[in-house]
Amino acid sequence: MSDSSPLPPVRLHSEAELARDALATPLLSRAVRLARWAGPDTRVGAGGELVDGQLPAAAAELGLDGDDAAACASEAWRVAVDTGLVEVADEEEGTVVAGADLALVLSGAPKDVLGLWRGALETVLADASVPDLDDLVDAMDDGGDIDFSTLDWDPEAEADFLDGVLGNLYLLTADESAPGDGAVPLPALAASMIVPDDMGEPTNDILEQVSDAMMRLDDQFRVLEPVGLVDFQPVDEALMAEADEEAEADVDDADVSRYGMVRLTPLGTYGIRARLLEAGFTAPAVGDLADKGADVLLDRTAAFPPAAAQAETELWLARREPRDAARELLAAARGADAGAPLRRLCCQQALSLVGPEASQAVRDVLDDPELGGLARVWLTERGAPDVPPPSEDMVFWLTVDTIAAQLSAEGNSEELQALVEGLAAQHGSFFAAAWRVDHPATPDVLEAMGRLHPDKRVAKEARKAAFKARSQQGG
Numbered sequence: 001m002s003d004s005s006p007l008p009p010v011r012l013h014s015e016a017e018l019a020r021d022a023l024a025t026p027l028l029s030r031a032v033r034l035a036r037w038a039g040p041d042t043r044v045g046a047g048g049e050l051v052d053g054q055l056p057a058a059a060a061e062l063g064l065d066g067d068d069a070a071a072c073a074s075e076a077w078r079v080a081v082d083t084g085l086v087e088v089a090d091e092e093e094g095t096v097v098a099g100a101d102l103a104l105v106l107s108g109a110p111k112d113v114l115g116l117w118r119g120a121l122e123t124v125l126a127d128a129s130v131p132d133l134d135d136l137v138d139a140m141d142d143g144g145d146i147d148f149s150t151l152d153w154d155p156e157a158e159a160d161f162l163d164g165v166l167g168n169l170y171l172l173t174a175d176e177s178a179p180g181d182g183a184v185p186l187p188a189l190a191a192s193m194i195v196p197d198d199m200g201e202p203t204n205d206i207l208e209q210v211s212d213a214m215m216r217l218d219d220q221f222r223v224l225e226p227v228g229l230v231d232f233q234p235v236d237e238a239l240m241a242e243a244d245e246e247a248e249a250d251v252d253d254a255d256v257s258r259y260g261m262v263r264l265t266p267l268g269t270y271g272i273r274a275r276l277l278e279a280g281f282t283a284p285a286v287g288d289l290a291d292k293g294a295d296v297l298l299d300r301t302a303a304f305p306p307a308a309a310q311a312e313t314e315l316w317l318a319r320r321e322p323r324d325a326a327r328e329l330l331a332a333a334r335g336a337d338a339g340a341p342l343r344r345l346c347c348q349q350a351l352s353l354v355g356p357e358a359s360q361a362v363r364d365v366l367d368d369p370e371l372g373g374l375a376r377v378w379l380t381e382r383g384a385p386d387v388p389p390p391s392e393d394m395v396f397w398l399t400v401d402t403i404a405a406q407l408s409a410e411g412n413s414e415e416l417q418a419l420v421e422g423l424a425a426q427h428g429s430f431f432a433a434a435w436r437v438d439h440p441a442t443p444d445v446l447e448a449m450g451r452l453h454p455d456k457r458v459a460k461e462a463r464k465a466a467f468k469a470r471s472q473q474g475g
Contacts, residue, residue, distance in 0.1 A: 006282040006300075008174040009308045010273060013266045019110035021267045022117035025228035028083075030062050030076035031120065035085035035102050037061045043094040048081040050074060051094070075127070083119035114270070117228070121271050124227045128220040129158040161193065161213075162220060163275075168192045169230075170272045170283075173264045176305045186221075186235065186260030190214040214259065221262050229268040235260040290315045294325075294332035298343040298350070302409065313350045326351060326358035330365050333374075336440050338408075340370075345405035348374045356382060373398030396437045399423065404441035407448055417452045424449070424458050431465035435472070443470040 012018070022028055037058070043051045050058055050073070058077060059069035080086045084101035088094075104112040172184050190213035195202055202210070214235070221232040236258040264272065276283040289297050289312055297316050301309040317325050333347035334340070351358070351374075362378050365371040366388065373394050379387045390398070406416050423430055434446060443466050450462030 006284060006303060007171065007276065009284040009286050009288075009304055009312065010170070010174045010269050011286045011308070011311070012270055012273070015110035015114060018267055018270050019113035019117075021228060021265070022113055023105065025117070025120075025226065025267070027076060027079055027124065027226040027228070028117055028120050030072070031080040031083065031085055032102070032105050033062060034058055034073070034077050035080045035098060038080075038086055038096050038098070040095070042096050044081075044088060044096055045094065046091070048078075048088050050077045079120045079123050082123045083116050085116070117267070118271060118274060121227055121229060124224055124229070125159075125162065128223040129155065129162055164193055165189060165217060165220075166272050167276070169262065169264055170269065170276070173269055176307050181263070183231070183233075183261040183263040185256045186214050186217055186262060187256075189262065190217055217262075218260055221260075228265055229271060230262050231265055233257060233261040286311045287315050288312075290319055292316075294328040295343075298329070298332050298346045299339065301350075302339075302342045302346050309346070309349070310353070313353055317350070317353060322354050322357035323361045326354055326361035327364075330361065330371055330375075334368075334370055338440075341401045341404035341441060342408040344370070344374060344401060345409065348377070351378050352381075356384075359384060369394075369397070370401075373401070392433075393437075396434055397439055400434065400437050400439045400442050400445050403445045403448070404439070407445070412448070412452055416448075417454075420449045420452045421454070424453060424455075424462075431461045435465040435469040437469075440473075443473060 013021075023032070043054060045051055055070040055073050058073040059065070062069075062073055062076065064072050077086075080099075081088070084099040085105075086096050086102075087099040089097045101116060104116060108116075168189060169184060173182055187210060190210045191202075194209045194213055195206055199206070218235045221230055222234060224230055225232045239258060273283045273285065284300070286308055289300055292300075294316075297313065301312050304312060320328070329347045329350050333344045335343065351362070359379065359382070362375045365375045368375070373390055376387055376390055403416070403419065406413070406419070410416060427433075431446070431449075435442065439445075446462050446466035446469055450459045450466060453459045453462060
């Protein structure tokens with residue numbers, strides 16, 4: 001994932017909703033409970049960790065039991081310390097006091113609460129990149145120290161791998177065309193990190209790496225779920241059982257969910273976006289442009305998926321009177337630069353969301369050589385009276401402008417090819433007239449039509465027209 005190009009926009013819940021979600025996550029809520037539970041008799045070690053003798057009481061305070069109770073209590077305490085909910089008062093005595101940030105839980109703004117949650121997230125992400133306990137125990141020498149050289153573990157590489165996985169999951173969350181509820185099979189997520197884009201059939205070695213990565217992600221997402229980053233369905237334990245035990249399990253091999261499913265929560269989407277922004281990525285959210293000018297709106301939404309572009313535009317329009325919004329959009333749509341046709345197309349799409357109150361603003365540009373065509377389309381679609389018919393020159397100019405915009409937005413799409421074929425079929429003398437159109441994109445549009453049209457004779461006619469157009473423009 002490159003940090004030079006914008007990521008697709010995501011839809012975020014309000015900060016108030018996200019803050020409520022954050023306080024309801026198992027890990028942060030436990031950390032808060034332990035911060036309130038801590039008192040004069042609480043003792044911690046040199047690193048701020050609860051001493052072993054107090055872990056059972058901490059687990060009981062949290063209502064935890066079972067083999068993992070002490071580990072869960074220890075993790076919650078570490079989050080409380082890392083986020084400032086608890087502070088070490090005296091390192092030598094091992095005493096603690098309530099941290100200054102504990103008050104933010106009740107009296108802080110949503111942004112403050114989310115800051116606490118993000119601190120918890122960073123703690124958990126660091127934990128998720130550490131080898132599991134069994135591996136650490138195996139790597140201990142006789143003196144109890146861990147020999148990291150035996151672990152085949154590169155902390156930086158592990159952190160980068162997890163960041164990459166979460167980045168890919170974020171992209172899939174932002175993909176409006178993705179089917180289902182946004183849950184991603186763990187093998188697909190692992191493969192997105194392992195399998196080269198240009199590889200056809202994966203080799204056995206690649207498949208083994210994907211399998212290993214999938215099991216590593218299974219461990220990591222189990223760690224990340226309690227902080228509210230993801231909704232996670234772990235890998236079916238039957239898959240890891242012995243062959244005879246697996247046969248007895250009688251599970252459906254075709255059910256991909258058996259291999260684990262994961263999706264970012266709304267809180268997780270917020271958290272990963274915040275990390276991406278800090279890392280220098282351009283990671284827009286729907287609503288970012290509501291207070292920007294129309295020029296910024298048209299430029300940015302041109303790269304948005306359709307539903308996100310409409311949602312962004314609706315939020316922008318909601319802050320303005322219809323007539324003022326239409327005038328601002330139309331003014332921003334003018335221009336002879338390479339991006340102007342796509343701006344005008346986006347302007348036309350934005351104006352489709354504006355009511356009849358904008359009619360006068362649209363009528364004001366009927367004589368504008370760049371905007372008169374789209375103004376007539378808008379007024380006609382709304383059944384407005386007294387709409388003057390466009391001249392032939394305006395029709396051809398609008399046609400060239402529309403194709404130029406679609407070339408910028410979609411490239412050589414099937415829809416554009418169908419439009420090109422339709423134009424050539426309906427107007428036998430189209431190319432004879434089109435090369436004279438006084439539009440900066442005329443040569444490029446005609447070349448594209450020659451490239452897209454399947455009929456060799458028509459394609460040749462388009463290319464000849466493109467040559468004439470370029471010569472006329474001095475190219």
